[in-house]
Amino acid sequence: MPTILEPLAWTLVAIIGLLVGSFLNVVIHRLPRQESIAFPGSHCPSCGHALRPWDNIPLLSWLLLRGHCRYCQARISWRYPLVELAAALLALLAAAVLGWRGQLLPALILLWALLALTLIDLETHLLPDRITKPGMLLGLLVNATAFFSPDFALTRPLDALLGLLLGYGLLRGLAEIYLRLSGREGMGHGDFKLLGMIGAWLGWQDMFLALFIAALSGGLVAIVFLGIGKGRDYAIPFGPYLALGGAILLLWPQAVIEQFLHLAAPG
Ligand SMILES: [Zn+2]
Known part of the structure; x- marks a missing residue:
């Protein structure tokens, strides 16, 4: 410019x-x-x-x-x-x-959607289908533009499709197991759809890393709340952490991958 x-x-x-x-x-x-x-x-x-x-x-x-x-x-x-x-x-x-560059446009749309979902989830403990479902579709469409032009897509179309299916399926499976073991609902259906949406925009690789960041940051905050004695009556929704993970992966994927590899294989 x-x-x-x-x-x-x-x-x-x-x-x-x-x-x-x-x-x-x-x-x-x-x-x-x-x-x-x-x-x-x-x-x-x-x-x-x-x-x-x-x-x-x-x-x-x-x-x-x-x-x-x-x-x-x-x-x-x-x-x-x-x-x-x-x-x-x-x-x-x-x-x-x-x-x-072209990718800025879809990046802005995703960030604003994640912001809205975060605030709605904090306030109501809901992640509305009216955002997550069109969000999944739009993510696939954005990445499908890679078939015609490299300018807008954030990941490869196949990785986006896998991200959607694995993101949704993985959390759903984990929630199912948690429910069987503990008899309690651990996550809402909105969380599965949000992770699927993040996968549809960023691909399955970044989807896994976003989930990792969400679990890590959510775990840290839970420990802090337990530490100050408010763990029991302070149920924090998981959506904002997933959104945080998605935003970080969107903006600094390389830095996260390097940190992750460093954690996995120190030295
Ligand atoms: Zn007035």
């Missing part, structure tokens, strides 16, 4: 990130409630007043209105601007790591 266009590209990525973040707020709020994403338009959750376009500028409106509804003065959660900021920062990070 010509140097003169670089600042423009960064600004554009940040603005698109904020706008997507604003859309993700709607998705995060409405999907678990089985509401339509498109209708009605944005409204204050407190008084129901429809928001004008200038009430709905990502980040800015919240700051200008100091976190209150213009119409009823109800407090608007700081979560809204935070999600917008997170979506923009993720986009900038992806552009910085991956550079200005």
Whole structure:
């Protein structure tokens, strides 16, 4: 890219990130409630007043209105601007790591989907099919473009298909075994679909590594919670850890593989 266009590209990525973040707020709020994403338009959750376009500028409106509804003065959660900021920062990070190439586009879509799934899972302990199922299909389609062009695919089409089948099947099998042994549900069906989705986007190799990162980071957090005596009543969903693993593998696959090989064969 010509140097003169670089600042423009960064600004554009940040603005698109904020706008997507604003859309993700709607998705995060409405999907678990089985509401339509498109209708009605944005409204204050407190008084129901429809928001004008200038009430709905990502980040800015919240700051200008100091976190209150213009119409009823109800407090608007700081979560809204935070999600917008997170979506923009993720986009900038992806552009910085991956550079200005075709793969940036599918990478952004995957990162934003993982962000939405993480926040929904933390809040409701659900990973909605309305994200994971189209997510699986889109991952396969993105990688199928490798048949025509090397520009957009994140992995080989066959690896993506295997990633979907193995990711979904592996967790399902593990959950089945856990259920037989302990008589308790260890994971939700959403977790199988999320790992299958990660496999469909990143291939079976990265899917396994993402699961490894998820188990490791989830285990560490569980140990911390047990250590401070909150292990029993603090059930943390597994989805955010899978999403974290997927995001790390998307952005730094080489670093993870090197660390993994180092752990497997020290020295
Ligand atoms: Zn209001």
